[in-house]
Amino acid sequence: MTEQRILVNIRNLSKLYPASTGIFSKSDVFVHAVSKINLQIAHGESVGLVGESGCGKTTTGKLLTRLIDPTEGSIELDTEDGVVDIAQLKGNALKRFRRNVQMIFQDPYESMNPRLTIYDTVAEPLNVQGIGSVPEREERVAQFLETVGLTPASSFMFRYPHELSGGQRQRIAIARALVMEPRFVVADEPTSMLDVSVRTGVMQLMQDLADRLSVTYLYITHDLAVARYMCNRIAVMYLGKIVELAETEELLHHPQHPYTKALLSAVPVPDPTFKRKPVVIKGGVSKPINPPPQCRFYPRCPLADDFCRDNDHPPLEDKGGEHFVACYKV
DSSP states (O other): OOOOOEEEEEEEEEEEESSOOOOSSOOEEEEEEEEEEEEEEEETEEEEEEEEESSSSSHHHHHTSSSSHHHEEEEEEETEEEEEEGGGGGGHHHHHEEEEEEEOOOOTTTTTTTTTTTHHHHHHHHHHHHHTTTTHHHHHHHHHHTTOOOOOOGGGTOOOOOGSSSHHHHHHHHHHHHOOSEEEEEESSSSTTTTTTHHHHHHHHHHHHHHHHTOOEEEEEEOHHHHHHHHHEEEEEEEEEEEEEEHHHHHHHHHOOOHHHHHHHSOOOOSOOOOOOOOOOSSSOOOOOOOSSOOOTTGGGGTHHHHHHHSSSOEEEETTTTTTTTTTOO
């Protein structure tokens, strides 16, 4: 990472939601969806963000695309005009920023307006940004439909979403996200709702487009097999915190954080003779409402002791070979 040019630099990023509101006073009870995370993503890199449901993955993705505003922290993006802090953008500056960053949503059935044709759906970013004439937009949309494997484009342009399969809809969503040729794309579990038979094709398409268009991905998923296929590095998230970050094969073969080990132990192995030693963790997921300052994993951790209880959440530190872990005991 030190030798690569940084595209996205996330610093102390947080998102808090009020859990209760008073009539005459502000709420002092908050859901800590994302809590002071730090992450750097290099140009051309694909970083996976993994963790169980409710850990803050999608919220992080929405913060990076400014679909929601952060409570605190900065998101620095390297653009043609220099480095800008996404978190501070407003008005026309925020509109220009959307040329560089796009999002592919999880559900291809809900992420499209059923009243718009495929052409209108893919061309909408071009319309909003005022790019090209109508004939030029038609040509560009047709080009990207061909690029994502919907051929011939003329047979798809003026159909509606309900006329397409789930895999075709997700290819439309990919075309919509990439038609602006953005620098950075957040992909929020783009294959989780697709049939197994078409998942690999969509993942291969996204990799090919990343190479062809020089796109950088943050790939959000709960499937470690998908993360291994798609990503150069993997960040593991638990209750709004990144607890481990490393190169993909390093993290999968040498996990250090107890939570990462528990995640990997739950992955099924297609060999009935293989016996994996289970990782025992205690209890269930804690509520992220005004969590105590100690380690978020402390109530469930098999390694925790009094030091963990009496100190703040551990920082994400390099334990060697750019393998970062947030744990006092490893």
